[in-house]
Amino acid sequence: MKILTGNDLVTGDVTWWTGEGWSRHIEDAKDVGDQGDILAQVEEAARRVNTPYVIDAEATPEGPRPAHIKDRIRALGPTVRPDLTLKPADPNAGSWVI
Amino acid sequence: MYKYDEYDHSIVAARIDEFRDQVRRRLEGHMTEDQFKPLRLMNGLYLQLHAYMLRVAVPYGTMDSRQMRMLGRIARKYDRGYGHFTTRQNIQFNWIKLADTPEILEELATVEMHAIQTSGNCIRNISSDQFAGAAADEVTDPRPWAELLRQWSTFHPEFTYLPRKFKIAVIASDTDRAAMRLHDIGIQIVKNDAGELGGRIYVGGGMGRTPMIAPLIKDFVPFADFISYLEACLRVYNRYGRRDNIYKARIKILIHELGADKYREEVEAEFQAVKQLGIDPPQAEFDRIAAHFAPPAFETGLSDAIDRSDPNFAAWVDQNVSAHKAAGYAVVTVSLKPTGGIPGDASADQIDIMADLAERFSFNELRVTHAQNIVLPHVAKHDLFRVYQMLAHAGLAEANLDLISDIIACPGLDYCSLANARSIPVAQKIAQRFADLDRQRELGELKLKISGCINACGHHHAGHIGILGVDRKGTENFQLLFGGSGAEDVSLGKITGPGFSEDGIVDAIEKATNVYLAQRDRGERFVDTYRRIGMEPFKEAIYG
Numbered sequence A: 001m002k003i004l005t006g007n008d009l010v011t012g013d014v015t016w017w018t019g020e021g022w023s024r025h026i027e028d029a030k031d032v033g034d035q036g037d038i039l040a041q042v043e044e045a046a047r048r049v050n051t052p053y054v055i056d057a058e059a060t061p062e063g064p065r066p067a068h069i070k071d072r073i074r075a076l077g078p079t080v081r082p083d084l085t086l087k088p089a090d091p092n093a094g095s096w097v098i
Numbered sequence B: 001m002y003k004y005d006e007y008d009h010s011i012v013a014a015r016i017d018e019f020r021d022q023v024r025r026r027l028e029g030h031m032t033e034d035q036f037k038p039l040r041l042m043n044g045l046y047l048q049l050h051a052y053m054l055r056v057a058v059p060y061g062t063m064d065s066r067q068m069r070m071l072g073r074i075a076r077k078y079d080r081g082y083g084h085f086t087t088r089q090n091i092q093f094n095w096i097k098l099a100d101t102p103e104i105l106e107e108l109a110t111v112e113m114h115a116i117q118t119s120g121n122c123i124r125n126i127s128s129d130q131f132a133g134a135a136a137d138e139v140t141d142p143r144p145w146a147e148l149l150r151q152w153s154t155f156h157p158e159f160t161y162l163p164r165k166f167k168i169a170v171i172a173s174d175t176d177r178a179a180m181r182l183h184d185i186g187i188q189i190v191k192n193d194a195g196e197l198g199g200r201i202y203v204g205g206g207m208g209r210t211p212m213i214a215p216l217i218k219d220f221v222p223f224a225d226f227i228s229y230l231e232a233c234l235r236v237y238n239r240y241g242r243r244d245n246i247y248k249a250r251i252k253i254l255i256h257e258l259g260a261d262k263y264r265e266e267v268e269a270e271f272q273a274v275k276q277l278g279i280d281p282p283q284a285e286f287d288r289i290a291a292h293f294a295p296p297a298f299e300t301g302l303s304d305a306i307d308r309s310d311p312n313f314a315a316w317v318d319q320n321v322s323a324h325k326a327a328g329y330a331v332v333t334v335s336l337k338p339t340g341g342i343p344g345d346a347s348a349d350q351i352d353i354m355a356d357l358a359e360r361f362s363f364n365e366l367r368v369t370h371a372q373n374i375v376l377p378h379v380a381k382h383d384l385f386r387v388y389q390m391l392a393h394a395g396l397a398e399a400n401l402d403l404i405s406d407i408i409a410c411p412g413l414d415y416c417s418l419a420n421a422r423s424i425p426v427a428q429k430i431a432q433r434f435a436d437l438d439r440q441r442e443l444g445e446l447k448l449k450i451s452g453c454i455n456a457c458g459h460h461h462a463g464h465i466g467i468l469g470v471d472r473k474g475t476e477n478f479q480l481l482f483g484g485s486g487a488e489d490v491s492l493g494k495i496t497g498p499g500f501s502e503d504g505i506v507d508a509i510e511k512a513t514n515v516y517l518a519q520r521d522r523g524e525r526f527v528d529t530y531r532r533i534g535m536e537p538f539k540e541a542i543y544g
C-alpha cells in the first residue's frame, strides 16, 4: 500500500493521512493509491502539513507498517527513548520498528 | 566571559523581530516551506524526524551558570526535559514547536545567547579548546581571538552565502583538544621568537564525504594582520569554491584541487589588497575583548593535595580531572556518557545541577566539549571531593573520560532526517559490553566515534575506532574504521573491510581490543599499536 506522511506545520509532529485529515497514529493511515502526490500538494497548500511525501507500507492486522526503517522510527518515536514515543507504557510497542 | 555591547544586543534583538515576523507569515500561509526553510535555518531551526529541532550556539563552547540555567529552562518549558550537546560545542533541542521559536530566542537573548551561525552556508559558530583559560599548557587564552572572529564573522555580508558552510577552530596549545586541523580553518595561536602572539593558519580540513587534514598555509600571522589574512583566505574560497556541486563545495576540495602552494599564493595576493582596507582592529580593541576573559580571582596559597582515600573518587580524579594553570586548581570534565545512556544528552535537572556547581565551585564558568561532555574549568582541588559527590548524586560522575565508553555519537536515525543508521544504540551496546571500568582503564585512551551517515557529525574519521552507519538495502549496516585521530597526532581512519550488523560491530570491536591487548608495547595506546602493526592482525581477528 501507499501512505502519505509529513510533519505538522505548527508542532512538527509526524502525521499520517487518514483519508479525511491527519493523525499522529500510523494505525489511522489509509491507502492513498495513486492519489498521494495530488493530496500532498493540496494539503501542503492548505498548511495542514509540512513537506508531505508518499511511502510504501505493508498492510498488517495491526495497521500499516512503513517499508523503510526511517519511517518506522518516525511512526513511533526515537528507539532509544521509549518514554518519549507515542506508546510509552507499552514495552513491546516498538517490536515492529527495527 | 565576553559581555554583549549595545551593538551585539541590538543585532540579536533585530534578528528575533525579523524571525518572529517570518514565523507569523509562514503560519498564516504567506510563505511556502521552500521560501521559509532557508530563513528558519539561519535561525538554527531544523525539521528533523519527529519535530523541529533548535540548535543554540555556545560560542567557543564557553558559558556561564546563568546561560546554562537558561538551557535547562528551555529544555523544561519548551522541550521534553532534556537537551543534546553536540560535537560543534552547541546544544540541540529536539522537540520544538514552530510557534514557540521566537519566544525561545527572546528568552535566550536575555542571557546573551542565540541560534545565529548554527546553520547555513556562513561562517559557523567558532569552536575552541574547552580548557581555554585554564589549561596548564596554553601559551595564551585562545578565546579573545575566537571572540574577535565571532565579531568579524557574524552577519559578514560577503560571507553569508559561501559555497558551503565554514567552520573555524582556534586553540593555543600544542595539545589539540578541538580537532583543529579537521576544520575549514584551524588556527593555533603561537608565540614567535620575539615573544609576539600570532596565528598559525591551517586551511582546508574537514570530515564528511571527503575527509582531509588541513595543510599549513601560514606559519605565523601577527595580530596586526590577523583579520585581513583570514578575510583573504575566505575571499579566495568565495571566488573559486565550487557552487555547482554540493559535494565539492567545501574549501578542502578547492585546496586539494589547487594545491596548498597555489592557494597560499592566491591568498597572499588577496591579502595585499585586503590589507589596504584597514579592517584589522587596533590593539586596543583586542585588549578590550581580552579584558572580558581575564582570569578569575584565583586564591593563592592553595594546596595541591587531594585526599584519595575514596577509591571511586580517586579513579574519577585520575580520569576526569586535568592540570590547571593556577596552583591549587584543577579542570573537571563532567562525563555525559553514563553506561547505557545517550552520549551528550543531559536532563534539565542535570543541566541545572551543573550550572549550580559552576556557580559554587568554578567561578561561574562552564564549557561544552566537542566530545559532548561539560567542563568545570576552575575547581579548587580542595573542593573536588564535594563536586564529585554532587555529580555522583546526579548521575554525572562516570570516570570514563577518553576511555572506550566516552563515545562521541551523533543523533543518527533516532532523530536525524539525514541519517542512514542509528548511532546511539550502537554506542549504548559498546558501553554496556565494556561496562567494567577496570577493563576500560586496562584498554587506556581509546577514542570511539560514531556517525549515522557520511556527513560525519560523529567524527568517525577521527576516532581511534570509528563507526559509520550506512543503509544497505533498507537495513542498518556499520562500517568500522581504525587509526583516526582528531588530536595533535591528527590522522584519518581507514575502513577495515565489509560492514557489520549492530551486534556484529560490537563483537568486532571487542576482538580488535583483544588484538591490541595481546600486541601492545609498553605505553602504547590502541591507536599507537594499530599504527605500528597495521591493519592486518586486526582484520584477521575480525574477519578470520
Ligand code: SF4
Binding pocket: B410, B411, B412, B413, B416, B417, B418, B419, B420, B451, B452, B453, B454, B455, B456, B457, B458
Ligand atoms: S552524521 Fe549524519 S546522521 Fe549523524 S547527525 Fe550528522 S547528518 Fe545526522
